[in-house]
Every structure is written in structure tokens, then in C-alpha cells.
Amino acid sequence: MNPLRFRSARADDAEQIALLHADSWRRHYRGAYADSYLDGDVGDDLRARWSTRLAASTDTDTDTILAERDGQLVGFVHVAFDDDPKWGSLVDNLHVLHSQHRTGIGTQLLARAAQAVLDRATGNAMYLWVLQQNTAAQQFYHVYGATYVESAPVPPPGGDPARLNGTPHGLRMAWPDATRLSQSVDNQ
Template identity: 65%
Template sequence: MSTVDFRTAVAADATRIADLHADSWRRHYRGAYSDAFLDGDVAADRRDVWAGRLAAPAGTRTLVAERDGRLVGFVHLVIGDDPVWGSLVDNLHVVHDQHRNGIGTGLLSRVAAAAGDAMYLWVLRQNTAAQRFYRAAGARCVETGTVSPPGGDPSRLNGTPEKLRMAWPDAASLARLSAD
């Protein structure tokens, strides 16, 4: 299998990132996000978000992973987002057929280098595979919250679609993984 190349995202990557983001949400957020949202034009929604993020990246870092020119993953970091929990990993997604190939770990460890002291993210309670991945990467669950729009649907999951805050109090230890 060919190697994966990691680089900083540019504005021209917005559509490919949005398409992967929409596909990942459709696969993993069903049951927490409304079907109308997921079955509608979630890709157009994500394209608007990513066009804006990549046009004005101040205070953020977005990395993409490519294999043979194909986008196979991305991560977006909001630097210094929270005074307690540090930088927010706002999104981390890997193409479905590329899971368990080290791409997520590569993205996470590389973005951790820009995170500062601490880093965190939110993951849906129903996404147990992602939780296992984050725990294996050294994160710990520190609190729960409620899923909010654009797709959060309070009538789902017994009226309480939940998300978990997973945190790395020492992002530098995670950043060292990319050097290995």
C-alpha cells in the first residue's frame, strides 16, 4: 500500500473535505442527527462550512491526509478554544475504507503539535468505535453534553442525544506519536 502524505489544507480542498465530512456524518450520526438533515443536502451545508473555514483559517489548523492524490482523511483544530480543556479538535474524519490504517492517529498526533498544552474533542455517545480510538490514543472522557443543531434531534436516543468530551491534558505526549 502506498504511503500517506499529510499537509496543511488550502481553500481548494474545501469541497473534498466537505464531501468526506458529509459521508462520515451519514454513516456515524444516524440516530442522533435528524434523518431529514442527513438525507437532505448535508454536503451543501458542509461545503459552506468548509469554504468559510479554509478562507479564513486564523486561529485554526486543518490538515489533510492523501494517498495517491485521494483525500483519505482530515482534522480541524481550533487553537486555544477553551481555557480549561485547551484546543478543540472540531473534526477528525477518515474515509470509511481506510479505517485502521494509522491515518487517524497520524492526523491526530500531527495536529496535537499545534494544540499547545491540552486538547479535547466531542464524540457522540453512540459512536463507540471512535471512543475506542480516542481512548487508545490516550484521551479520557471528562464530561457529557447534549448534541446540538444542525442535526441534533432531541426526540432521538430517549430524548437525550449525548456527546462525550474526550480530553488529552498533555497534548505534547500525543504529538510525539508523529515522530515515531
């Protein structure tokens, strides 16, 4: 297997990022997001979101790190630096191509997100939100030292309040110091 290559995303990467992101949501967010949305508008919505996000990035407030193999996108992580005064920098998305799960790509992307926080944010804290139903992702983050700190309703795009007894909940998982995350990932 050829080695992974990591780089920061550019505006012309929006289409490929949106395709991977939409596939991930379709696989993991059924039951929280409406099937009609996941089977319909999710691709267009994410394409517009990523096009806007990457065009507006100043290289100081966010970074989207891509993992590629043989020139093909296999995963990405997006970090918003200093997003919250208490919780620090937000890992807003971490997605890996379904066929590449359990190959270490997510671990490497998480480590690179932590290093980006250490290099570019004013503080070392890092956090993310994960849907309550996404237990596999929760387990992954726990392995790397994330602590569950709170939950909050997450009004989903195309959400179906009849499912999950209303609006789905997101769990905030946090690392008070990304240095520790980086070290624990290095030792795996």
C-alpha cells in the same frame, strides 16, 4: 500502497473535505441526526461551513491537516488552537475515508494534531467532543490516552429529539498534555 502525504488545507479543498465529512456523518450519526438531514442538506451545509472556515482561517488560530494518497483526500483533522481556557485546543473534526479505516491514518492525523498544538498553541492541553453513540471513536481516543471528563447536550443540525430520548449527548474527552499523546502515538 503509496505513502501518505500530509499538508495544510487551502480554500479550494473545501469541496473534498465536505464530501468526506458528510459521508462520515451519514455512516456514524444515524439515530442522533435526522435521516432527512443526513440524506439531504448535510452535504450543502458542510460545503458552506468548510468554504467559510477555510476562507477565514488566519493560519494562527486554526489548522486543517489533510492526509492524501495518490492525490486523493483520505482523511483530515481540524484543530482550533487555544479554544478553551481550561481544556486547551479543540480537535473539532477528525474523519477518515471509510475504506481507509484501521490503516493508521487516524492515528497519524491525531499525532499531527497534537504536534500542531505543541508548536502553535499557548498551552499543551487538547480536547474534543464525540457523540455518545459513537463508541468506536471513543475507544480510539481512549487507546491514545484521552480521558472522558464530562458530557453535555449537543443540539444536532437536523436533529430528531424523538431519538435517543431527546437531544444527543456529546462526551468531552481530553488530553491535559499533547506531548504525552504525541509520545504514545510514536510508540505504537
